[in-house]
Amino acid sequence: MDSRSGFLLDLQGVGKGFNGVTVLDGVDFRLRAGEVMALIGENGAGKSTLMRIVTGILQPDSSSAMMFRGQPVRFTAPRQAIDAGIAMIHQELNLLPHLSVADNIWLGREPRNRLGLIDRGRMRREAKALLERLRQTIDPDCPVGSLSVGQQQMVEIARALSLNAELIVMDEPTDALTDVETAVLFEVIRGLKADGKGIVYISHRLGEIFALCDSVTVLRDGHMVHRGAVADLDEAALIRHMVGRSITDQYPYLPCPAGAERLTVEGLSADGVNDVSFSAAGGEILGFAGLMGAGRTELGKAIFGASRLRAGSVRVDGAEVRLRHPRDGVAAGIAYVPEDRKAEGLIQGHSIRTNMSLAALKQLCGPGGVVRQADERTAVDRFMAAFAVKAHGIGAEVRTLSGGNQQKISLAKALMLSPKIVILDEPTRGVDVGARREIYGLINDLKAKGLCILLMSSDMPELLGLSDRILVMAGGRITGRFGRDEATQEKIMACAIG
Amino acid sequence: MTTLKRFLSRNKPLVGLIVLMAAVAVMSPSFMTVDNLLNILRQTSINAVIAVGMTYVILSGGIDLSVGSVLAFCGAVCAWLVAGDLSIWLAIPLSLLLGAGLGAINGVVIGTGGVQPFVATLVAMTMLRGATLVFTDGRPITTGTGAAADAFWSVGGGYLLGIPVPVVVAAAVFAVCGLVLTRTRFGRYTYAVGGNEVVARLSGIRVNLEKTTIYALSGLLAALAGVILTARLESAQPTAGAGYELDAIAAVVVGGTSLSGGKGTLFGTLVGALIIGVLNNALNLMDVSSYYQMIAKGAVILLAVLADSRKSP
Numbered sequence: 108m109d110s111r112s113g114f115l116l117d118l119q120g121v122g123k124g125f126n127g128v129t130v131l132d133g134v135d136f137r138l139r140a141g142e143v144m145a146l147i148g149e150n151g152a153g154k155s156t157l158m159r160i161v162t163g164i165l166q167p168d169s170s171s172a173m174m175f176r177g178q179p180v181r182f183t184a185p186r187q188a189i190d191a192g193i194a195m196i197h198q199e200l201n202l203l204p205h206l207s208v209a210d211n212i213w214l215g216r217e218p219r220n221r222l223g224l225i226d227r228g229r230m231r232r233e234a235k236a237l238l239e240r241l242r243q244t245i246d247p248d249c250p251v252g253s254l255s256v257g258q259q260q261m262v263e264i265a266r267a268l269s270l271n272a273e274l275i276v277m278d279e280p281t282d283a284l285t286d287v288e289t290a291v292l293f294e295v296i297r298g299l300k301a302d303g304k305g306i307v308y309i310s311h312r313l314g315e316i317f318a319l320c321d322s323v324t325v326l327r328d329g330h331m332v333h334r335g336a337v338a339d340l341d342e343a344a345l346i347r348h349m350v351g352r353s354i355t356d357q358y359p360y361l362p363c364p365a366g367a368e369r370l371t372v373e374g375l376s377a378d379g380v381n382d383v384s385f386s387a388a389g390g391e392i393l394g395f396a397g398l399m400g401a402g403r404t405e406l407g408k409a410i411f412g413a414s415r416l417r418a419g420s421v422r423v424d425g426a427e428v429r430l431r432h433p434r435d436g437v438a439a440g441i442a443y444v445p446e447d448r449k450a451e452g453l454i455q456g457h458s459i460r461t462n463m464s465l466a467a468l469k470q471l472c473g474p475g476g477v478v479r480q481a482d483e484r485t486a487v488d489r490f491m492a493a494f495a496v497k498a499h500g501i502g503a504e505v506r507t508l509s510g511g512n513q514q515k516i517s518l519a520k521a522l523m524l525s526p527k528i529v530i531l532d533e534p535t536r537g538v539d540v541g542a543r544r545e546i547y548g549l550i551n552d553l554k555a556k557g558l559c560i561l562l563m564s565s566d567m568p569e570l571l572g573l574s575d576r577i578l579v580m581a582g583g584r585i586t587g588r589f590g591r592d593e594a595t596q597e598k599i600m601a602c603a604i605g
Numbered sequence: 606m607t608t609l610k611r612f613l614s615r616n617k618p619l620v621g622l623i624v625l626m627a628a629v630a631v632m633s634p635s636f637m638t639v640d641n642l643l644n645i646l647r648q649t650s651i652n653a654v655i656a657v658g659m660t661y662v663i664l665s666g667g668i669d670l671s672v673g674s675v676l677a678f679c680g681a682v683c684a685w686l687v688a689g690d691l692s693i694w695l696a697i698p699l700s701l702l703l704g705a706g707l708g709a710i711n712g713v714v715i716g717t718g719g720v721q722p723f724v725a726t727l728v729a730m731t732m733l734r735g736a737t738l739v740f741t742d743g744r745p746i747t748t749g750t751g752a753a754a755d756a757f758w759s760v761g762g763g764y765l766l767g768i769p770v771p772v773v774v775a776a777a778v779f780a781v782c783g784l785v786l787t788r789t790r791f792g793r794y795t796y797a798v799g800g801n802e803v804v805a806r807l808s809g810i811r812v813n814l815e816k817t818t819i820y821a822l823s824g825l826l827a828a829l830a831g832v833i834l835t836a837r838l839e840s841a842q843p844t845a846g847a848g849y850e851l852d853a854i855a856a857v858v859v860g861g862t863s864l865s866g867g868k869g870t871l872f873g874t875l876v877g878a879l880i881i882g883v884l885n886n887a888l889n890l891m892d893v894s895s896y897y898q899m900i901a902k903g904a905v906i907l908l909a910v911l912a913d914s915r916k917s918p
Contacts, residue, residue, distance in 0.1 A: 454800035
């Protein structure tokens with residue numbers, strides 16, 4: 108675009124705070140038409156907040172200035188950003204699975220014929236043309252739900268093109284793609300670049316950034332810490348910018364004398380889990396690595412009793428446990444802290460108190476199932492203090508808390524059962540950097556107390572930093588076993604892909 | 606003063622009830638008399654008892670459309686037992702047990718069977734209405750003139766220390782069920798199941814058992830309402846209770862309980878039931894035709910719900 112500054116998008120001094128907590132502080136972000144800009148940073152660095160501002164989902168603080176195609180803009184709704192020519196392709200795709208490809212592309216803007224009826228022929232023709240532009244042979248009549256994730260992404264991109272988007276934001280687009288699909292996506296992105304579109308590419312996969320992007324903006328703790336051409340950087344420099352400190356500081360490993368064997372899993376098969384065997388000891392953190400859908404969450408749930416076991420056995424302290432319901436897991440001293448706090452971990456609209464005590468309520472009840480409220484309050488207060496939860500009292504609704512504080516409540520809820528084994532599924536997802544360190548401290552405290560900890564994480568440095576041993580999963584099976592000293596990111600990735 | 610303000614802002618339905626009563630008192634001098642107020646309480650008691658069960662069901666994320674039919678069926682069975690001169694100390698518990706059993710079936714169909722509560726209880730509503738018609742042969746069953754019938758009548762028409770027995774029963778139901786809801790594990794689990802079923806299950810709660818118990822409670826209370834109604838009329842009508850489920854749902858909703866489950870109070874339901882009772886009474890006192898009464902009632906419910914939905918953005 109022939110704007111004065113020469114930039115397609117130009118943000119200056121963008122700030123954003125939530126409830127007095129600064130998430131973005133004076134961030135500058137700009138890219139030209141025909142440029143692929145990588146936006147990287149740790150979880151909680153402010154990437155998604157920045158992109159939500161760009162796409163009109165959030166409004167920045169007043170001091171921020173935003174120019175798009177040379178015009179000052181101030182979006183107060185996503186619709187305005189879309190109309191201006193900014194499209195975002197979210198990590199969770201926003202498609203309606205039962206509608207056809209063409210229906211999805213034109214949803215809400217269906218072309219009409221002279222009678223005011225939807226012009227299906229035109230919808231189909233234009234959808235096909237858009238997909239051909241992306242060199243895709245997807246049938247426009249096909250229901251989106253029957254497509255692969257990669258193809259669905261192409262449908263999203265086609266929709267963005269149909270909106271005449273000049274700027275396309277992609278949030279972790281390759282997370283669920285195969286290598287072949289990734290290669291196709293890269294081709295498409297290069298084509299969009301040649302057409303003069305601006306692309307913001309968010310990814311934690313550094314290799315992709317070197318392969319695809321022209322320039323990079325690094326955020327850390329809400330600040331822009333680096334901006335420049337990708338060609339001027341190497342991977343180590345990029346990591347240094349992202350982390351700002353060495354990894355050993357960030358993931359404090361706690362050496363512990365190995366205790367007795369606590370958990371023994373033999374030949375376990377369940378939904379998404381195939382013949383898995385391993386054992387873990389007290390005072391040990393056993394890490395589970397793998398790509399999305401490798402079966403880690405399913406394994407955690409199976410050990411806890413939340414999914415039906417098809418074969419195999421689980422023993423706790425040598426005694427076999429019958430697992431038919433999460434209640435059996437609880438009774439055996441197994442606690443599970445789910446990955447998805449919103450859907451599985453905590454009741455968002457209920458108070459901290461009732462959430463935290465929910466699983467352990469039986470132990471807090473007197474005769475007739477009457478809750479001993481004084482005891483409950485004492486127990487909840489104890490965890491609130493020990494975990495340094497920031498909230499307006501224990502009556503506050505969980506949904507008003509930050510991700511880190513919610514995770515602490517979720518953890519406290521599990522620990523209130525006084526478990527022997529704790530299964531942590533992505534314990535720091537969506538948790539900011541400061542709270543992460545606190546949570547690592549809490550995990551190490553549990554380890555020191557002799558609990559057996561299964562840590563499932565997609566955050567490789569976290570896994571390498573905290574675990575005593577690491578098991579790698581792929582396709583529901585264990586494909587690699589490493590001791591702390593021999594594990595490297597490369598070896599793990601090789602097993603995770605295999 | 607601030608604590609009073611906060612109490613009132615959290616209890617908008619109560620404010621609505623007070624305003625409504627004040628307005629009616631001004632317009633109709635015969636409203637604020639002991640007799641009339643007791644009359645309102647007696648008329649409200651049947652809906653209130655059903656609404657207690659409905660509150661549990663709605664808090665758990667469900668709905669129970671079958672309460673009117675359960676009321677009719679259990680009322681008819683109770684009338685038949687009393688007419689056979691069975692002691693009321695047997696006839697009433699048996700009828701309540703029947704109601705609980707019917708409710709439990711709803712719970713199993715919904716929990717274990719995975720049928721939507723709306724559909725499951727709609728089916729139960731239809732089938733039980735049919736069963737009532739079959740059982741009564743489409744005619745009222747009078748309780749007769751035996752010794753049991755005399756004793757039975759006092760359940761609906763008698764007084765205890767100057768207060769109508771149905772009012773005493775409803776008050777007891779509110780007190781007990783209120784304590785159970787706020788102070789016991791079962792109550793907490795009810796909120797949890799409605800708040801988020803997946804979280805509840807992963808917290809070790811047996812969600813299906815919980816639902817069965819909740820619908821059984823709803824059935825039991827509907828049967829209790831049926832017993833009271835039958836006793837007061839000294840007969841069971843085969844069409845009794847038709848549409849009562851909607852009055853009960855209205856009381857729960859006007860009382861501020863969310864239809865999506867997990868949020869609400871039994872106190873709110875009590876206030877909601879009273880609002881509906883006062884409204885009915887006031888419209889009668891003012892000689893408003895029953896056709897217009899329905900329109901007015903609907904408008905008030907809508908107002909109450911609109912006022913309540915304002916608070917959450």
